[in-house]
Amino acid sequence: MLQIKGLNAGYRELHILFDVNATIDRGITAFLGPNGSGKSTLLKSIFGLTTIYSGKITYNGKDITGIPPHKKTRMGISYLPQVDNVFPNLSVRENLIIAGYTLEKSELKERIDAVLTIFPELERLMSRKAGVLSGGERQFLAIASSLIRNADVLMLDEPTAHLSAEVSSQVFSKIADLRDKLNLKIAIVEQNIHGVLEISDRANFMVGGRIVFSGKPQELLERLAPANE
C-alpha cells in the first residue's frame, strides 16, 4: 500500500499541495478536480519530481519520501507522465527496452513478450519510431512501457488527454483489464470524470491543492451531479 501523510509540496518556492492525505491500494484510485487543483503535482510528488516541504510518503510501510525516481522505479512504482511519455526518436522496441532498463536481459525479453500479449497492436509497430504513432498507439505504448517494469503501483497522469472519445474508452477498458488481470494498485489523474469513475474503485476530488472529497466513485458522482446539471 502507498500512503501519503500530511504532504506539503510544490515547485521550488511555489507551494501547490497543502496537507494532502491519501492512500493508493489495490484497484483503481482516481484523483479528480479542476485545472490547477494539484492532481498532477500529487503524482509527481509521490514519484519524487517536485520539492517536498513536509509530510511523508510510505510504500508498504517504508518511508520513500526522499528516494530519487529511478530507485522508486526499481521498487515497483511506475509513473506515466501526461505529455512526452514516450521517446519519439526511439523505436517502439527501443522504448520497451528502455522501459525495462532495470531488468536483466532474459527477464526483459519475457516482460516484453508478456506486455505484447496485453497490447498485441504494438507487435506490428516494433521497428517504427514512437514519434510517428497515432495518439492511441502512443498511449498504449506508454502504458505498456510502465508495465514492463513489473510495476506494483501504476500512476497514470491523464492517460486519455488529447484522445478521441472512442480511443479514450479503449484506453479506460485496457486499464480496467490491467487491474483485473495483474492485480495492480493504479492511481489515475483525469479530466474525463465519467470515463474514469466508471472503472474506479475509490475517488478523490481536489481543489486548490487540497483533497476535499475521498470516498466511493458513485458518491462523488452524486455530489457532482447538481453541479453538472
Add this chain to the structure above:
Amino acid sequence: MFVVEGALVYSNLLALLSIGLTITYITTGVPNFAQGSFALFGSYTALTLLHTLKIHPYASVPLAFAVGGLAGVAVYALALKPLVKREASIVTLMIATLAVDLILLGIFGAYSDFLEGLTGKSAKKFIFTSYDFSIFGFKTILLFSTFAILLLLASLSALFYRTKFGIALRASMENPELAEVMGVNVARTRTFSWFLSGALASTAGCFLPFRQEIVPLTGSLIIVSIFAASIVGGITSIYGSVLGSYIVGFSESLLTFIISLAFGQILVYSRVISLIMMLIALVLAPKGLAGVVKKKWSIYS
C-alpha cells in the same frame, strides 16, 4: 596533395573534438568553451611521456584517452553539475566553461614551466612532426587519425544502437525526466558523456602536435573551429557535427591555401573562415546541416 592530406588530418581531429562538444551539449545543455583546452590534456600527456620515459606519442593515446576522460568528469562534477542541478541559465554555464578554460590555460602554462625545468626541453611550444613516419607513402598521422575517427563512429553506432546503456544514453539526451522515470540513472549517463567528451578531445590532442605547434593557448584558439564545426553540422546532432567538421576543416585548410596563393600569407587568419561559416549557418540554417536534412526528409515522409 600535401595540403589535402593536411586538411583531412585537421578535419579528423576537428571531428573528434566536435563530437565531444555535441555529446555534452545534448546531454547536459552545456556549451563547453573549454573543449579545446581538454585537447591539451592529450598533448601534454604525450609530451610528458616522450620527454620523461621516451615513449612515442602514438603509444600515449590510451593514457591520453583516460586522462582526458577523467579531466572531463572532474570538470563536470566540480564546476558544472552543481550549476546544472540549480537549473542555471545557458549564459551562466557558458561563463562557467570560459572560466574553466582560463583556469586550464593557467594550469597548462604552469605545467609547461615545470616540465621544462624537469626535463630541460621545450614544453611551452612543441611539435611532434619529426617523430612521425610514413606507411605506404602516407603520413602515419593521416592513417591513425582516419582510423581513430572510423573506429569512433563504428563504436558510437554500436554503443547507441546495440546496447541497453547506449539506448539509455539516447533516451537521456531526448528526455532526461522520462528516462529517470524509466529507471535510468541520468546522472550516470551525463557523467559518462563528459568522460567520453574529455577522452575524445584528449585523444585529438595527442595527435594534434603532429599537425601543428602546441602552446598552452592552443585550446583557446582551436575552440573557434570546434564550435563552427558543431554549429555548421547542427549542434544537437552527433553525425551532423562530423559532417560539419569535414566542411569546416577542409574549408579552413583549402580556402586559406588557395587565397594565400593569390594574396600572399594569410594562413594566420584561417579561423576567420570558420567564423564566417558559423555566422552563415546561424543566419541561414540555425539547426545546421542536420536540421536541413531532417526537414528535407520530412517533406518526403
